[in-house]
Amino acid sequence: MLQMICVDVDGTLVGTGNQVLPEVWEALKDARLAGIRIVLCSGRPAVGHALEYAKRLDPDGWHVFQNGASIVKVDTGESRSEELPHDLLVGLVEKARATERILETYTDREYAVEDTSPVSAEHAKLLGVPFQPRDLLSLSGMVVRAQWLIPYAEKDALLSEAHDGLQLHPASSPVMPQTLFVSVTRDGVNKGSAIRKVAGFYGFDLGRVMMVGDGHNDVTALEVVGYPVAMGNADKEARAAAKYHVGDVDSGGLVEAVELAMKE
Incomplete structure (x- = not known):
């Protein structure tokens, strides 16, 4: 298995109804129980729905918010965030x-x-x-x-x-x-820089890390991991940066990515 799966929110975890499919939750739960760290990697802040998602995915883990500007351990509130001058x-x-x-x-x-x-x-x-x-x-x-x-x-x-x-x-x-x-x-703060830090906190090899995303803001993260995955609804920049491709968000494409991570 891989060591860590990083998951974008909008267009990856969450679809058009602003909901997460039950089968997606189940797949991610199985991966966490198997020992894979799940890291929310979102442009959203660590409040509201995004914070709830992070706590459900990996309640004592590090998560990336605000396109890498916020890195928060959600059980303690510890932050390794980057200030905007x-x-x-x-x-x-x-x-x-x-x-x-x-x-x-x-x-x-x-x-x-x-x-x-x-x-x-x-x-x-x-x-x-x-x-x-x-x-x-x-x-x-x-x-x-x-x-x-x-x-x-x-x-x-x-x-x-x-x-x-x-x-x-x-x-x-x-x-x-x-x-x-x-x-x-x-400048220099992005999802890719944040994933490097989180992998370092855990002592993981980036070659054994997966990022799943769909947008331009996911490209820096897709570029630093060994398993870059684009959703079926991804834009052209994310598709070009990915090595693996799965179904779209509303058909549960994220489940395919988790299954790949469990096998590798």
Whole structure:
């Protein structure tokens, strides 16, 4: 068997109904009971539904949130997260207010959004947290990430803009198909860098680690593991980075990936 399976959330664990299929839960439970560490590896923060998923998958394990900016041991709350430099954060907030784009800011456990539109409210529901707009710079504690919520038509314009010192992670969710989520972390912080750290915490060889994902923001993780797996609904960047391919999220493709990990 492999030593560790890293699992993306939206489009991999969670499908169009914002639900995890029962057979997926069962397969992941069997893998954990067999001794394989299961690591949630998501763009979502360590709150709401994502935190519940992590605790169910591996209740005393390390998990990756916020595209690698948050690395949290969910039973103790211990964090090995990466700060978003304050000057760069302020620059993002100023840009958001000038352009009237939706921006969110995050610590490990909290987030802020000033926008009061239905898109922001829908995202709070997806995350499983109350929708309570607040000043983007009002969070206490270490801010680790920001995130743009934009229509797909604005993707090229946003990605072509300078984000010096920062790394962008475009991603989508089948639950909000009209919205592109562009996560922003400090340069060099991504799912791949976080998986390297988690494997190190456990003393695992990356060659015996699997990553299962579907999006552009999963590519850095797919590139560092020995068993990179793309879902059937994956975008072209994730498909190109993967060595193995399984069915789509709504047909339980993740079960196929777990079965592969159990055999290797």
